[in-house]
Amino acid sequence: MSSFKKLDIKVYPKTGPEITPDYVYWKKLRDPVLVKEFGPIDYIDFSPIEPYHFAVTCSVRVQVYNPITKLVVKNLSRFRENAHGATFRSDGKLICAGGDEGAIKLFDVSTKSMLRLFKGHEGPVYRTFCAHNRPQITSFSDDKTVRIWDIPTEKNLITFAEHTDYIRAGALNPNLPDLVLSGSYDGTVKLYDTRMEKLILSVNHGHPVESVLFLPAGGVFLSAGGTCIKIWDTISKGKLIGTISQHHKTITSMQLASNNNRLLSAGLDRHVKIYDISTYKVVHTMDYPNAILSLGVSKTDDTVVAGLVDGLVCVSRMEDKDKIDKKEKKKVSQKYKSFTHNEKVDVIIEDENVEKISRYDYYLKKFQYSKALDEVLRPYFVNKTPEITVEVIMELLRRKALERVFKDRDNKFLIQILKFFNKNITDYRFTRVLIIAFNVFLDVYQDRINTMPMEVLTYFNFLNQKLKEEVDLGEKLGELAGCMSMLLVAGDTTSSNENGYELKNLVASADAQKDLIVQIS
Missing domain, CATH: 2.130.10.10 (YVTN repeat-like/Quinoprotein amine dehydrogenase)
Structure with a gap:
């Protein structure tokens, strides 16, 4: 029997200021x-x-x-x-x-x-x-x-x-x-x-x-x-x-x-x-x-x-050099744990061959799919690493288990998953996966939507409004793409095609969301 393979989480490049010597220097100001x-x-x-x-x-x-x-x-x-x-x-x-x-x-x-x-x-x-x-x-x-x-x-x-x-x-x-x-x-x-x-x-x-x-x-x-x-x-x-x-x-x-x-x-x-x-x-x-x-x-x-x-x-004061040195020493002391016995020092080195798996991987390994999704809907994952939550949803889709995970859940879970959809469905990195997942969610709960509590329906309305705004933006970008194509048609053909292609990519996610509006409404 083959061993369990952990989820391969796609690492997205972090957006932010370029790390330069000046950035590091002036960031020392507290x-x-x-x-x-x-x-x-x-x-x-x-x-x-x-x-x-x-x-x-x-x-x-x-x-x-x-x-x-x-x-x-x-x-x-x-x-x-x-x-x-x-x-x-x-x-x-x-x-x-x-x-x-x-x-x-x-x-x-x-x-x-x-x-x-x-x-x-x-x-x-x-x-x-x-x-x-x-x-x-x-x-x-x-x-x-x-x-x-x-x-x-x-x-x-x-x-x-x-x-x-x-x-x-x-x-x-x-x-x-x-x-x-x-x-x-x-x-x-x-x-x-x-x-x-x-x-x-x-x-x-x-x-x-x-x-x-x-x-x-x-x-x-x-x-x-x-x-x-x-x-x-x-x-x-x-x-x-x-x-x-x-x-x-x-x-x-x-x-x-x-x-x-x-x-x-x-x-x-x-x-x-x-x-x-x-x-x-x-x-x-x-x-x-x-x-x-x-x-x-x-x-x-x-x-x-x-x-x-x-x-x-x-x-604003610069961090003291002594404090910086203490931080570095603290990092080193946390990396290696030492114990003294009879004036001898034993250094415990972690075994590099032992591969640790995360809690959500453990639940996937045990086929506890609901617990795996609950784990990655915790605030830490949702706010800091939403790509892990999306990766688990993709894995559940691949295993055809997402519909089973969505069924018969309490209102607390419904609010959690709807909050996640609201926050990330318009993120170009996750749009395609979350649209498929949300379609599954609608298939499971379409008969119960009218009987849901108002606090749950509120998040449906938020999502409906957000998707409408995205579609409007997509239509405006489509118009802009047409204008750009007309302006560039007299220039280099290759350059015109490339610019038009880039603009069309911008509206791709909005076009994919149009089908959702009818279902949500």
């Missing part, structure tokens, strides 16, 4: 911890020194958080009106911030005391930056001016008034501190040289500019506004190098990460896109629960913080 603030998060900036605290500008305060504990360690609240754009100095010891009062305030992080107050702007100041290696602050205001301030004397050294609308974005060149970049709601980005005290370059972004950023070398800068990011070359007098358009709502923030090899952009569409700087192609996407106004990334990429329009601060 689920964000949500911290509620008092209003929309205006700006987020990370300290350039360890332990990489980050400053959150929101409402009438600037709060400095510890990225590990997610707790506030410093609270700067010397503002009567809304604060804007708080940033750390390059040594992490000072923070400068603007606000609706029109003044720039400089704070000592350790003592929380206000060291300097710079007055002169006639409108709210939205962005402020401490210059690299020099005692100066650059501010960008709604009064349409960019100003350079001297920290020791609190004097306004230079004023640029080239824009015609609010200035909400600014950046300093990391390698050439004399170059200042500003972005305005007039749709332009302007580059100034503080040595000559004049405008040296102006480009038109085409939309109100929300964020500007210098790339590490300093010869290229980015502008974000509307749904696109534009790349400009300063050496060739503002030549447009390229355009990135991956968001479908306004982009609000840009940051560099991974040692300046990756660009992150956040927008009102709730997405953070990560690009490879060398190709400007998207390598990963992160989703958030609401529109993103600000974004911050720590120097080592171990913390990513997003500020949302509803006042939530989302703090």
Whole structure:
């Protein structure tokens, strides 16, 4: 007598994102911890020194958080009106911030005391930056001016008034501190040289500019506004190098990460896109629960913080390397069980020649067909591996046992099997098999349908509606196939036939379902 042969389950390719090194790297970010603030998060900036605290500008305060504990360690609240754009100095010891009062305030992080107050702007100041290696602050205001301030004397050294609308974005060149970049709601980005005290370059972004950023070398800068990011070359007098358009709502923030090899952009569409700087192609996407106004990334990429329009601060941390190592060790310890007897270690190795069979195979082997079907209708199989359920149904059809399995079942089973049909009958992988199985089911219960409880009939109605929608879709695809054939008939015959054949394949499952509607109705 031949031995029992297990079911050969067809493995379908899993759909999902392509597994790349970037995908693996950024997936190490754990689920964000949500911290509620008092209003929309205006700006987020990370300290350039360890332990990489980050400053959150929101409402009438600037709060400095510890990225590990997610707790506030410093609270700067010397503002009567809304604060804007708080940033750390390059040594992490000072923070400068603007606000609706029109003044720039400089704070000592350790003592929380206000060291300097710079007055002169006639409108709210939205962005402020401490210059690299020099005692100066650059501010960008709604009064349409960019100003350079001297920290020791609190004097306004230079004023640029080239824009015609609010200035909400600014950046300093990391390698050439004399170059200042500003972005305005007039749709332009302007580059100034503080040595000559004049405008040296102006480009038109085409939309109100929300964020500007210098790339590490300093010869290229980015502008974000509307749904696109534009790349400009300063050496060739503002030549447009390229355009990135991956968001479908306004982009609000840009940051560099991974040692300046990756660009992150956040927008009102709730997405953070990560690009490879060398190709400007998207390598990963992160989703958030609401529109993103600000974004911050720590120097080592171990913390990513997003500020949302509803006042939530989302703090995501990378998995600790120690924890990853522990997980790997745990996997190894689970693979091999060891026991110590008299200071000797016996390692139990499973016999590879012993072939284990699953419970549903065991029931099929014993000809207990009803139990086999009940087993694969459990939630685990239905939700995680429906192909196994379909394979068992195919085997029961092959053995001509499906009709016997369907007979005289209780309402609980009827609801289970109808739920499975509802969920999977329109899946192109299972359509043909489930149509045959459902025909068998109708043959068994056609005399009892009118006497079935309402909860069972509800699932019949759901299935009827779903199949009607599929047939309507099939008819529309058939019309599309005809239109495509007419459009391609003047072209290459082979190409036309191939395209028409592919479209006909799309409607095949819908055509096969038409016969069911009459029976279900």
